[in-house]
Amino acid sequence: EKSKNLTFTPKLNEKSRYLSYRPFPEPEKHLIRRKEEFLQRMAKKKEQKDEQERMCCTFRPKISENSQMLARSSSKRARSEEKGNLGKVTESFFDALWKEGHDLKKKKGKMTEDHLKKYCSFRPQLSKLPNFKNPKKASYLEM
Numbered sequence: 001e002k003s004k005n006l007t008f009t010p011k012l013n014e015k016s017r018y019l020s021y022r023p024f025p026e027p028e029k030h031l032i033r034r035k036e037e038f039l040q041r042m043a044k045k046k047e048q049k050d051e052q053e054r055m056c057c058t059f060r061p062k063i064s065e066n067s068q069m070l071a072r073s074s075s076k077r078a079r080s081e082e083k084g085n086l087g088k089v090t091e092s093f094f095d096a097l098w099k100e101g102h103d104l105k106k107k108k109g110k111m112t113e114d115h116l117k118k119y120c121s122f123r124p125q126l127s128k129l130p131n132f133k134n135p136k137k138a139s140y141l142e143m
Contacts, residue, residue, distance in 0.1 A: 024030045
Protein backbone atom coordinates (compact mmCIF):
# COMPACT_ATOMS: atom_id res chain seq x y z
CA GLU A 1 0.00 0.00 0.00
CA LYS A 2 2.70 2.45 0.99
CA SER A 3 4.78 1.63 -2.07
CA LYS A 4 1.90 2.73 -4.34
CA ASN A 5 2.07 6.22 -2.86
CA LEU A 6 5.80 6.50 -3.40
CA THR A 7 6.57 7.97 -6.77
CA PHE A 8 10.16 9.08 -6.41
CA THR A 9 12.60 7.35 -8.72
CA PRO A 10 16.23 8.37 -8.39
CA LYS A 11 18.18 9.25 -11.47
CA LEU A 12 21.26 7.08 -11.54
CA ASN A 13 24.36 7.87 -13.49
CA GLU A 14 26.21 5.13 -15.33
CA LYS A 15 28.54 4.29 -12.44
CA SER A 16 25.66 4.03 -9.94
CA ARG A 17 23.72 1.77 -12.31
CA TYR A 18 26.81 -0.41 -12.66
CA LEU A 19 27.22 -0.62 -8.88
CA SER A 20 23.54 -1.37 -8.27
CA TYR A 21 23.35 -4.09 -10.92
CA ARG A 22 22.16 -7.40 -9.48
CA PRO A 23 22.40 -10.38 -11.79
CA PHE A 24 20.26 -12.39 -9.34
CA PRO A 25 17.22 -11.24 -7.38
CA GLU A 26 18.80 -12.19 -4.04
CA PRO A 27 22.59 -12.36 -4.44
CA GLU A 28 23.09 -13.24 -0.77
CA LYS A 29 21.18 -16.50 -1.13
CA HIS A 30 22.99 -17.24 -4.37
CA LEU A 31 26.38 -16.79 -2.67
CA ILE A 32 25.37 -18.98 0.28
CA ARG A 33 24.21 -21.72 -2.10
CA ARG A 34 27.47 -21.48 -4.08
CA LYS A 35 29.48 -21.76 -0.86
CA GLU A 36 27.54 -24.88 0.17
CA GLU A 37 28.12 -26.42 -3.25
CA PHE A 38 31.82 -25.61 -3.00
CA LEU A 39 32.08 -27.18 0.47
CA GLN A 40 30.29 -30.30 -0.75
CA ARG A 41 32.70 -30.61 -3.70
CA MET A 42 35.69 -30.18 -1.40
CA ALA A 43 34.37 -32.81 1.04
CA LYS A 44 33.81 -35.23 -1.85
CA LYS A 45 37.36 -34.62 -3.17
CA LYS A 46 38.80 -35.17 0.31
CA GLU A 47 36.83 -38.38 0.68
CA GLN A 48 38.10 -39.62 -2.70
CA LYS A 49 41.67 -38.72 -1.78
CA ASP A 50 41.39 -40.56 1.55
CA GLU A 51 39.95 -43.60 -0.22
CA GLN A 52 42.83 -43.59 -2.72
CA GLU A 53 45.36 -43.40 0.12
CA ARG A 54 43.70 -46.33 1.88
CA MET A 55 43.81 -48.37 -1.32
CA CYS A 56 47.55 -47.68 -1.69
CA CYS A 57 48.34 -48.77 1.85
CA THR A 58 49.37 -52.39 1.59
CA PHE A 59 51.74 -52.55 4.55
CA ARG A 60 50.62 -54.98 7.23
CA PRO A 61 52.98 -55.04 10.21
CA LYS A 62 53.88 -58.26 12.01
CA ILE A 63 53.03 -57.62 15.64
CA SER A 64 53.67 -59.59 18.81
CA GLU A 65 51.02 -61.61 20.60
CA ASN A 66 50.67 -58.93 23.30
CA SER A 67 50.07 -56.27 20.68
CA GLN A 68 47.53 -58.49 18.96
CA MET A 69 45.67 -58.91 22.25
CA LEU A 70 45.66 -55.15 22.80
CA ALA A 71 44.41 -54.56 19.27
CA ARG A 72 41.60 -57.08 19.74
CA SER A 73 40.53 -55.59 23.07
CA SER A 74 40.47 -52.05 21.70
CA SER A 75 38.47 -53.18 18.65
CA LYS A 76 36.01 -54.93 20.99
CA ARG A 77 35.60 -51.67 22.89
CA ALA A 78 34.99 -49.81 19.64
CA ARG A 79 32.38 -52.36 18.51
CA SER A 80 30.60 -52.27 21.87
CA GLU A 81 30.48 -48.49 21.63
CA GLU A 82 28.98 -48.65 18.14
CA LYS A 83 26.30 -51.10 19.27
CA GLY A 84 25.48 -48.85 22.20
CA ASN A 85 25.47 -51.77 24.65
CA LEU A 86 21.69 -52.11 24.40
CA GLY A 87 20.88 -48.75 25.92
CA LYS A 88 23.45 -48.82 28.72
CA VAL A 89 25.45 -45.65 29.30
CA THR A 90 29.03 -46.25 28.18
CA GLU A 91 32.10 -44.12 27.82
CA SER A 92 33.23 -43.25 24.35
CA PHE A 93 36.12 -45.24 22.96
CA PHE A 94 38.49 -42.28 23.16
CA ASP A 95 37.46 -41.44 26.71
CA ALA A 96 38.18 -45.04 27.67
CA LEU A 97 41.60 -44.84 26.04
CA TRP A 98 42.36 -41.56 27.80
CA LYS A 99 41.28 -43.01 31.16
CA GLU A 100 43.39 -46.10 30.59
CA GLY A 101 46.43 -43.95 29.77
CA HIS A 102 45.78 -41.71 32.76
CA ASP A 103 45.53 -44.73 35.08
CA LEU A 104 48.77 -46.17 33.68
CA LYS A 105 50.51 -42.84 34.23
CA LYS A 106 49.32 -42.73 37.86
CA LYS A 107 50.43 -46.33 38.39
CA LYS A 108 53.86 -45.56 36.94
CA GLY A 109 54.19 -42.50 39.19
CA LYS A 110 53.28 -44.58 42.25
CA MET A 111 55.81 -47.26 41.28
CA THR A 112 58.50 -44.62 40.83
CA GLU A 113 57.68 -43.09 44.19
CA ASP A 114 57.83 -46.51 45.89
CA HIS A 115 61.14 -47.25 44.17
CA LEU A 116 62.61 -43.95 45.37
CA LYS A 117 61.48 -44.59 48.95
CA LYS A 118 62.93 -48.08 48.93
CA TYR A 119 66.27 -47.56 47.17
CA CYS A 120 66.99 -43.86 47.59
CA SER A 121 66.99 -43.46 51.32
CA PHE A 122 69.29 -40.42 51.54
CA ARG A 123 67.48 -37.42 52.99
CA PRO A 124 69.59 -34.28 53.39
CA GLN A 125 69.28 -32.36 56.64
CA LEU A 126 68.56 -28.76 55.79
CA SER A 127 69.51 -26.05 58.22
CA LYS A 128 66.92 -23.53 59.30
CA LEU A 129 67.12 -19.94 58.13
CA PRO A 130 68.60 -17.54 60.67
CA ASN A 131 66.05 -15.65 62.74
CA PHE A 132 66.58 -11.90 62.35
CA LYS A 133 65.02 -10.40 65.46
CA ASN A 134 67.59 -7.64 65.63
CA PRO A 135 66.15 -4.62 63.71
CA LYS A 136 69.60 -3.46 62.60
CA LYS A 137 70.31 -6.73 60.85
CA ALA A 138 66.81 -7.04 59.29
CA SER A 139 66.55 -3.46 57.96
CA TYR A 140 67.49 -4.52 54.42
CA LEU A 141 64.45 -6.84 54.35
CA GLU A 142 61.98 -3.97 54.70
CA MET A 143 62.79 -2.20 51.45
